[in-house]
Amino acid sequence: MIVNLSYQMTIAFSSPVRNHQFMLRLLPRLASGIQVQNQQVMITGEHDGGRFYDGFANRLICGQACEAHSSFHVSYQAQLSRSEAPLTEQGLLASVYLAPSKLTSCDDKKLSVFVELPSLYQDSSALAEALSHLVYQRMTYSTGSTNVEHRVSELLDNPVGVCQDYAHLLIALLRYYQIPARYVAGIAQGEGQSHAWVEAWIDNHWLGLDPTHDCLVNETDPYIAFAVGRDFSDCPLNSGAFTGNASHTLDIQAQLTPLRQNQ
Amino acid sequence: MLENNATYHQFFDLFQQQDHSRLAGFEDFMQRQGVTFNLYKDNQFIEQTFPFDAIPRIIPADEFARLSKGLAQRVGALNAFLNDIYGEQKIIKAGIIPPDFVFGSKAYLPAFHGCRSPQDIRTHISGLDLVKDSATNDWLILEDNLRVPSGASYPLSIRRAYRQLFPQLFEKMPIVVSDNYGQLLGSMYEHMNPGGISVVLSPGRFNSAFYEHGYLARISGARLVTNADLFVDNNVLYLKSFNGKRIRVGVVYRRLDDDFLDPLNFHSDSMIGVPNLMSAYHAGNVALLNAVGNGIADDKGIYYFVPKMIQYYLGEEPILSNAPTYLPWFEQDRKFVLENLHKLVIKEVAEAGGYGVLFGSKLTQQQLTDLAAHIQAEPRRFIAQELIEFYDIPTQVDGQIVPRKSDLRMYIVHGKDINVWAGGLTRFAREAGNYLVNSSQGGGFKDTWVMGA
Numbered sequence: 046m047i048v049n050l051s052y053q054m055t056i057a058f059s060s061p062v063r064n065h066q067f068m069l070r071l072l073p074r075l076a077s078g079i080q081v082q083n084q085q086v087m088i089t090g091e092h093d094g095g096r097f098y099d100g101f102a103n104r105l106i107c108g109q110a111c112e113a114h115s116s117f118h119v120s121y122q123a124q125l126s127r128s129e130a131p132l133t134e135q136g137l138l139a140s141v142y143l144a145p146s147k148l149t150s151c152d153d154k155k156l157s158v159f160v161e162l163p164s165l166y167q168d169s170s171a172l173a174e175a176l177s178h179l180v181y182q183r184m185t186y187s188t189g190s191t192n193v194e195h196r197v198s199e200l201l202d203n204p205v206g207v208c209q210d211y212a213h214l215l216i217a218l219l220r221y222y223q224i225p226a227r228y229v230a231g232i233a234q235g236e237g238q239s240h241a242w243v244e245a246w247i248d249n250h251w252l253g254l255d256p257t258h259d260c261l262v263n264e265t266d267p268y269i270a271f272a273v274g275r276d277f278s279d280c281p282l283n284s285g286a287f288t289g290n291a292s293h294t295l296d297i298q299a300q301l302t303p304l305r306q307n308q
Numbered sequence: 309m310l311e312n313n314a315t316y317h318q319f320f321d322l323f324q325q326q327d328h329s330r331l332a333g334f335e336d337f338m339q340r341q342g343v344t345f346n347l348y349k350d351n352q353f354i355e356q357t358f359p360f361d362a363i364p365r366i367i368p369a370d371e372f373a374r375l376s377k378g379l380a381q382r383v384g385a386l387n388a389f390l391n392d393i394y395g396e397q398k399i400i401k402a403g404i405i406p407p408d409f410v411f412g413s414k415a416y417l418p419a420f421h422g423c424r425s426p427q428d429i430r431t432h433i434s435g436l437d438l439v440k441d442s443a444t445n446d447w448l449i450l451e452d453n454l455r456v457p458s459g460a461s462y463p464l465s466i467r468r469a470y471r472q473l474f475p476q477l478f479e480k481m482p483i484v485v486s487d488n489y490g491q492l493l494g495s496m497y498e499h500m501n502p503g504g505i506s507v508v509l510s511p512g513r514f515n516s517a518f519y520e521h522g523y524l525a526r527i528s529g530a531r532l533v534t535n536a537d538l539f540v541d542n543n544v545l546y547l548k549s550f551n552g553k554r555i556r557v558g559v560v561y562r563r564l565d566d567d568f569l570d571p572l573n574f575h576s577d578s579m580i581g582v583p584n585l586m587s588a589y590h591a592g593n594v595a596l597l598n599a600v601g602n603g604i605a606d607d608k609g610i611y612y613f614v615p616k617m618i619q620y621y622l623g624e625e626p627i628l629s630n631a632p633t634y635l636p637w638f639e640q641d642r643k644f645v646l647e648n649l650h651k652l653v654i655k656e657v658a659e660a661g662g663y664g665v666l667f668g669s670k671l672t673q674q675q676l677t678d679l680a681a682h683i684q685a686e687p688r689r690f691i692a693q694e695l696i697e698f699y700d701i702p703t704q705v706d707g708q709i710v711p712r713k714s715d716l717r718m719y720i721v722h723g724k725d726i727n728v729w730a731g732g733l734t735r736f737a738r739e740a741g742n743y744l745v746n747s748s749q750g751g752g753f754k755d756t757w758v759m760g761a
Contacts (some may be wrong), residue, residue, distance in 0.1 A: 064539070065585075066572060066583035066584040067572070068572040068573070068584065068586075068587070094542075095542070095543040095590065095591055097587065097591070098422065098592040099419045100394075100417070100418045100419045100420050100421030100422055100423065101418065101421070101424075102422075105590070107543065107572075107584055107586075107587035107588075107590070108542075108584075108587075109542075109584065111541075128761060129343065136421070136422070137418055137421055138397055138399075138401070138407065138411075140407040140408075141407075141410055141411045141418050143407070143408075143411065143658060144408065144411045144412040145412075163432045179484050184321075197604075199441070271714065274418075274419075275418070279418070279419060284571075284572040284573070284576065285572065285583075286572060286583035286584075306318075
């Protein structure tokens, strides 16, 4: 798979801010088997900036925009290709993704009532797919109904939300069945905004699941991961602190266009 | 039972001859120097002096030699554990520690996996809590504090007052000088420093140990700062000096928890952290003392495994033992714990400062039944320990000398070498029969005298 990815991320401030310190997870995640060519990144006020990896092998851009500004931009363009080999990356042990995390922890009993799985599944992959389908069925998509701190414990009472909530609920269910599961933040074709989906550690590789669209994420599908973590709180695309009394809104507009298929 | 050795007799013989009206000088000294311990409870800020008792804990030379070896060994193993957990995770792969005990802990920070601390040192300043068991006459480790252990400044500053008020004791007894603690810190800073000055980063005057932050900065040759004095530019940490110049900072002895260090990486609403501090850490431009993520090593659930770490990483047998501890998470231990609940001490792994500690012997039948149900439902949340009959130390209460339970916190500074400071904070419970000596539980403190050979 080769795709052309471009995006514009804009943070608009209600009044000018200064000393804006930022940390971004907006670069394709190389550990997810992505190769990058002809990359151009432009960031407001950044001089050299810092490029680091966090413990989940997500790429970080750390920097500061010190002069007063009312909007902050990141524009990005690159050609990306993705290896079609199953994703087996080394690094953190998969069992890191078994323990309940900040946003996914909830009462096991409530979770088991919520699931009501009809039957036994022949293997973990089939179970994972069934759980993903279940989340798709039980959740109602509604933009703006939840915020980024929304927890699975709240979703069990009121299963309404956006892709992040779908992902969190599926992660909680997979972990309930002792399948390590992680949150993936990135860009998917057809989504103008950023997207979130799930990877489950089964048979020594990461199986991609998109409960919002009720589908598997295959290596050949146009999904580009920026960050993974135990849940959203491990991998926000943007973190910042600034001087100034301003509210802000964040917008990301992405185009992901397949160039050609390999082979 | 009272701890007793020949040196205590020597002390009391001399102490009887002293002018006891001078004892009031300690309180004066603490008031004058502002030696305070602040409590922040139920949104109430309480500033108080830390109750002090002049009768010291005395550690004979041979005992200190053994303690030194044992504590240095333990800190070496804990440091190796932290490097491993944030690196290869071999001890988990080897099946020595179940993954759940590490990965299920809030103190484990996978976001900093692979992020190396300069010189691979993470346990720069540790405070290990010990008690001396009256049944075996031996020291036991109760707790490892590897995040921001506090308290060293109290025995340090009171020693100065002691020498002034009762010089004769110091002439006649071979008390090892303890005022090298600042030098131990200072040379450790130098060993860690990638370039720049050293600072002590304090959350500010409302912190329980603010007195200590200023004191330690002064004796170790560091600047006392709060977050407002610091900023990051291009992955380098700077101090804003009063004349507007920027001064590079290479070492941060931070006296705040990980959660508050950098709002971009931890609690986003932290007002006491430095935004992007972690970018300077990632770039290797600053040493944070102690390292980020150390909390996983002083988790009460991990404590159980420290003797195994010593064997695994160092290939040695532990010189100092843990208090006998059971993990209800293991089925065999759970059975024992549930059968013996009425004589055990139950601790919640996530709590500290003497909170979440239950003495089985003091619970009603109903409370025991409830506790057993909690342990069965969430075994990972608890550890159980045998009740240690640790020694009392003679303590003055209302002009009388009475026995009081006392523990000991010893400080270990890990730079080029691992140095055990020949002093320590002895804490005592103020009520008879109380086993909780924590200052947050109203305990007082004593000086700790290490005897020369």
